Amino acid sequence: MRVLVTGGAGYIGTHTAVSLISAGHEVEIADNLVNGKAEAVRRVEEITDTSIPLHVVELTDQEATDDLVAQGSYDGVVHFAGLKAVGESWREPLAYYENNIGCTTSLLGALARHDVKMFVFSSSATVYGANAPVPYQEDYEPLEAASPYGQTKVMIERILRDVAQADPTWRIALLRYFNPVGAHPSGRIGEDPKGIPNNLLPFIAQVAVGRREKLSIFGGDYPTADGTCERDYLHVDDLAEGHVAALDAIARRDPGVGAWNLGGGRGTSVLQMLRAFERAAGRELPHEIVERRPGDLPAFWADTTRATEQLGWTAKRTIDDTCRDTWAWQSQNPQGYPEE
Numbered sequence: 001m002r003v004l005v006t007g008g009a010g011y012i013g014t015h016t017a018v019s020l021i022s023a024g025h026e027v028e029i030a031d032n033l034v035n036g037k038a039e040a041v042r043r044v045e046e047i048t049d050t051s052i053p054l055h056v057v058e059l060t061d062q063e064a065t066d067d068l069v070a071q072g073s074y075d076g077v078v079h080f081a082g083l084k085a086v087g088e089s090w091r092e093p094l095a096y097y098e099n100n101i102g103c104t105t106s107l108l109g110a111l112a113r114h115d116v117k118m119f120v121f122s123s124s125a126t127v128y129g130a131n132a133p134v135p136y137q138e139d140y141e142p143l144e145a146a147s148p149y150g151q152t153k154v155m156i157e158r159i160l161r162d163v164a165q166a167d168p169t170w171r172i173a174l175l176r177y178f179n180p181v182g183a184h185p186s187g188r189i190g191e192d193p194k195g196i197p198n199n200l201l202p203f204i205a206q207v208a209v210g211r212r213e214k215l216s217i218f219g220g221d222y223p224t225a226d227g228t229c230e231r232d233y234l235h236v237d238d239l240a241e242g243h244v245a246a247l248d249a250i251a252r253r254d255p256g257v258g259a260w261n262l263g264g265g266r267g268t269s270v271l272q273m274l275r276a277f278e279r280a281a282g283r284e285l286p287h288e289i290v291e292r293r294p295g296d297l298p299a300f301w302a303d304t305t306r307a308t309e310q311l312g313w314t315a316k317r318t319i320d321d322t323c324r325d326t327w328a329w330q331s332q333n334p335q336g337y338p339e340e
């Protein structure tokens with residue numbers, strides 16, 4: 001298939017581009033380069049030994065998006081483009097609603113006009129909110145994310161269901177990611193957060209490489225085995241392969257919308273992650289237990305039955321694989337991608 005990957009210069013987008021190309025698909029990337037990097041796309045070209053057109057475009061610009069889709073002869077789209085920082089979304093909610101929803105509706109309009117009706121959407125486990133029973137199952141309702149970032153995911157899922165209801169020829173996958181971590185084993189591409197990382201693994205990796213003094217563990221008194229929060233971490237290459245499986249599945253299934261959890265199906269605590277990273281980096285890492293972070297849930301993970309049965313996909317890589325690959329990326333690129 002000819003696949004347009006929006007947000008394809010970002011963390012999950014680059015890894016998914018590699019998996020799509022490895023599976024025999026042809027990939028083009030659209031990105032506004034606000035978070036993504038052109039250098040990351042060059043490295044995907046290097047890893048896959050292919051040439052990948054990079055369209056630098058604001059998808060909120062309907063004319064530019066229409067031109068992009070008109071020239072592409074795409075069979076399908078994997079849509080990652082969007083803002084993704086939870087904390088920032090509380091401070092700048094309008095930017096999140098305008099950008100994430102605006103670029104999706106603009107893109108969907110262009111795709112409908114040019115009859116490209118295969119669409120994979122980058123959703124999040126955050127749509128399950130604070131009350132869903134663990135493990136999270138796809139049929140749970142009502143979806144209700146706490147943050148404006150999470151609300152954009154809930155709303156876009158709703159928009160996609162409405163679009164498919166109005167035109168039943170659409171084939172749409174809503175992929176609810178748990179906690180994506182890790183990097184391509186080459187260490188050439190990986191997660192390159194702006195400023196101080198909010199997420200656990202990038203923070204630990206920056207402690208290990210000497211960019212941060214120590215890890216603050218947010219809360220040691222949760223009702224979990226070791227008192228720290230548990231999350232369902234999955235290797236970004238497993239996640240990337242989940243997109244390839246989802247694209248294949250929606251192409252062969254009846255048209256319509258499906259939601260699938262992409263997770264490893266088990267919880268790992270903050271302390272377990274830290275210990276695994278220490279094994280990968282070969283030394284102990286300074287850390288201290290501090291206050292809980294407001295809004296954190298004690299523990300959640302995915303029920304992955306549906307993805308296994310319907311997509312034929314399961315996460316294969318271990319936490320140790322993940323930490324080894326994150327360390328390969330971070331130690332080879334201590335400051336992330338070079339400034340452009």
Ligand code: UD1
Pocket residue numbers: 086087124125126150178179180198199200201203215216217218219229230231270293295296
């Ligand atoms: C967060 C977002 C979620 C988003 C996901 C992307 C919140 C509330 N949720 O999930 O919407 O989809 O990132 O990956 O922000 N931790 C520390 N010290 C740190 C950083 C994190 O102890 O410096 C702990 C947290 O308390 C948490 C765990 O590590 O228990 C994972 O945190 P994080 O990587 O931020 O992911 P989530 O909060 O699960």
